[in-house]
Amino acid sequence: MATPDLSKEEKSEVEEDTVEECGDGFSDMSDSEFLHLDDLMWPVHCQGEAESSKRNYEAHQNQGELQDTSETVNAENPNCSTELPEGYLQRVEHGKETAGKRQKRKSDARNPLERYHMKYLCVTDLCAQGWCEQQMVYSIELPGFLQPERVALMDRGASIHLARELEVHDIVSVCTKTREDSWAVKFLNLLTTISVLQAGGPVRECPVFGEIDGIFLVGVIDELHYTPKGELELSELKTRGRPSLPTNAQKRNHHLQVKVYKHMFDAMVRGQMNLDNLISHLRLRPEQPLGAHIKEHAEKAGLTVNCFGDLLELTCLSLTFSDLPNIDRLTLEYHYQKDNTLIGTETVHFGNIEEELQDYMAFWKGWRETKGVDIEEAWKCRSCNYLDICEWRKTMGTVINHTKRTKQ
Ligand code: SF4
Secondary structure, three states: OOOOOOOHHHHHHHHHHHHOOOOOOHHHHOOOOOEEEOOEEEOEEEOOOHHHOOOHHHHHHOOOOOOOOOOOOOOOOOOOOOOOOOOOOOOOOOHHHHHHHHHHHHOOOOOHHHHOOOOOEEHHHHHHHHHOHHHHHHHHHOOOOOOHHHHHHHHHHHHHHHHHHHHHOOOEEEOOOOHHHHHHHHHHHHHHHHHHHHOOOOEEEEEEEEEEOOEEEEEEEEEEEEOOOOOEEEEEEEEEOOOOOOOHHHHHHHHHHHHHHHHHHHHHHOOOOOHHHHHHHHOOOOOOEOOHHHHHHHHHOOOOOOEHHHHHHHHHHHHHOOOOOOOOEEEEEEEEOOOOOEEEEEEEOOOOOHHHHHHHHHHHOOOOOOOOOOHHHHHHHHHOOOOOOOHHHHHHHHHHHHHHHHHO
């Protein structure tokens, strides 16, 4: 497939595209948010299990949250690990292995969610999909091919996010024993978020949950605060390796991210978080007693809860009767990683995202095949780790050559 030659500047931009963080998702938020204990706000950091292990492809998409201290490979998803391989490869060279996987995938009747053992999607999954769906699939199937310079960029971005988070609260580690405990931490933090917003304060790392088109999604909003006019504003921090604003292709992903957050947050405060759906999607046990450490933190926050279901109901009631407004403004804030200076801000207009999301979800439901980038965006392939093995690219090249021959 033909691709236009890129100038050094363009190439650098492309490379940065693939590493810029989208910052959200419980798999990368590490259960570390804010739990109001007495008069202090101590974010809780779950230590106990692998629920929050990063998806490998998120490792290079997201730098926006704290990392889980757990080093356990995610038992629910053998493809998921918080650890990177000892040697990073610039390009995937495993043609045989890939061909085998490809063949297997074609004869596999399961949809991608089932195939990759995913109970839910993170909003960043949709961002990765928006960049290149084929690349996202390779990232899941062939994890660990992250270039060292990208790891360094991610680390710097993560530090800026962490410093910002620590401006408004400290972090508390909580030991969890079960999956329900791990999710309980997220709901305790959500309860804290609700009460701080109700009091008119700003919150950072606000968890959001919801079902879109039959698929469960989770995410973490960087910041919510009220403007002097009293509007509730979502502010998403993006760190950049160069002191310039991103390309339109990058911006499209960022816009989608904040629009999905708004969609989910608004649905939550309208009382549309369906507990039965949540439990069945995540396969959690509402009757599961909460661990001692979780109960201890809940009690300090003035909550009486015994089992996971108690906490879920409490969260749902708090959301429904919170009187919190919908998000009024969406803002992206771009910072230069080197010195954390502000490069610029951008206001995002909330439009209809249903059609776009339906197309993404159709992939996850197995209703259509994986797509790579369109010919107009073939420049993205230049910096892609999977360039040498990409089936989509090969197929598109064949189609283009055939079309050319037919015309001659
Ligand atoms: S080579 Fe291009 S089409 Fe293939 S995965 Fe990479 S970016 Fe996507």
